[in-house]
Amino acid sequence: MSHWRTVIIRERDVGRRIDAYLAKRFPSYSRTKIVQYIREGRVVSESRKLKPATILQMDERLRLYVPGLVPTTPPPPLPEVLYEDDRIIVANKPSGMLVHPAGDQFVWALIGLFKSARPEGRLDLVHRIDRETSGAIVLTKDKEANSFLKTKLANREVQKTYRAIVRGVPEWGVKDINAPIGIDEESEVRLRRRVIEGGQHSHTTATVLERIGNYSLVECALHTGRTHQIRVHMEHVGYPLLGDKLYGQPDWVFLDYLNHRETERMRQAISFPRHCLHAASIRFPHPDGGFKKIHAPLPTDMQFVVDGGTPVWNKSEQC
Numbered sequence: 001m002s003h004w005r006t007v008i009i010r011e012r013d014v015g016r017r018i019d020a021y022l023a024k025r026f027p028s029y030s031r032t033k034i035v036q037y038i039r040e041g042r043v044v045s046e047s048r049k050l051k052p053a054t055i056l057q058m059d060e061r062l063r064l065y066v067p068g069l070v071p072t073t074p075p076p077p078l079p080e081v082l083y084e085d086d087r088i089i090v091a092n093k094p095s096g097m098l099v100h101p102a103g104d105q106f107v108w109a110l111i112g113l114f115k116s117a118r119p120e121g122r123l124d125l126v127h128r129i130d131r132e133t134s135g136a137i138v139l140t141k142d143k144e145a146n147s148f149l150k151t152k153l154a155n156r157e158v159q160k161t162y163r164a165i166v167r168g169v170p171e172w173g174v175k176d177i178n179a180p181i182g183i184d185e186e187s188e189v190r191l192r193r194r195v196i197e198g199g200q201h202s203h204t205t206a207t208v209l210e211r212i213g214n215y216s217l218v219e220c221a222l223h224t225g226r227t228h229q230i231r232v233h234m235e236h237v238g239y240p241l242l243g244d245k246l247y248g249q250p251d252w253v254f255l256d257y258l259n260h261r262e263t264e265r266m267r268q269a270i271s272f273p274r275h276c277l278h279a280a281s282i283r284f285p286h287p288d289g290g291f292k293k294i295h296a297p298l299p300t301d302m303q304f305v306v307d308g309g310t311p312v313w314n315k316s317e318q319c
Helices: 019-027 031-039 108-117 143-154 229-236 251-260 265-268 298-305
Strands: 004-009 043-045 061-064 079-085 088-093 134-139 160-167 174-178 181-183 194-195 205-210 215-220 278-285 291-295
Touching: 004 108, 019 031, 031 043, 079 291, 088 108, 108 134, 134 143, 143 278, 160 174, 160 229, 160 298, 181 229, 194 229, 205 229, 205 298, 215 229, 251 265
Parallel strands: 134 278
Antiparallel strands: 004 061, 043 061, 079 088, 088 134, 160 215, 160 278, 174 205, 181 194, 205 215, 278 291
16 A cells, blocks of 8 residues: 555544545545445554544544545656745646546646645645646645635736637737626536626636737736636637637537547547646735736647647647
8 A cells, every 4th residue: 555645634624523524525435435444544644543433633634545546646747836935836737737636536636746745834726727727826835825815816806817829810909808608508518608698797808919820829818707718708709719629619529528538520620639728927916915926938739839830639738
């Protein structure tokens, strides 16, 4: 049992029985099975001996040796650190990496990689970006900094700018897109959103930076933070993102990907292994005062297209 997964107990779970906590956190595993794993020593604490009825303590570190919950491959490289001080880290997330694990099965994710690399700290995410989206993401090193920045984010005091490669060449230079977004009830894909009357207020400013043959590099400033906002808005104005499986495509493209991962007709439809969206900069108030603005350089796969290269199905940026 050389591989394990570390789980750190936070305030909301203090006082709960360990068997009940793990069964709720990993619902594919029954409480009976969790009890078995605890008794077999596949769930251990770094500070004390455990029983199924053990009450969890603040900041307690558990090690899980449970099949399916532990890594079976070496970790990917730690993402590049763009900025760091005593309270904040800004990382450059590569495309293909989750920021946080999803589901029961173990996957390497950004927050877990940083926690493993910095076990002495209390690292938490301030916000998230999609798996395929690359770029700047903020983590904090203490609870107060995390609460401060999440409040500023909710109050729209954090400015996020993205760069996207879109299909087509807009005639306009700058476009202010005020278009409400809601669930696309006509789509077979539950994730899909669209501009819809009565949807949530959504506001994006798009600026064309370069026109590259049949594609364009566009900078998008978010004034609201809706799910898939840039992707929905760029599709709405007729310039969907290069590589997008969900927007600017018929439903079968995403369904093919969901059911079969990659098919030849799906590759031909989207021309690129991921949607070309990059979190290029973020400006935020610092919990110790003042502001920080951090830039993330365009990743090599997108830069290749900007430099005039023909989009290819190259997974070099994928994790």
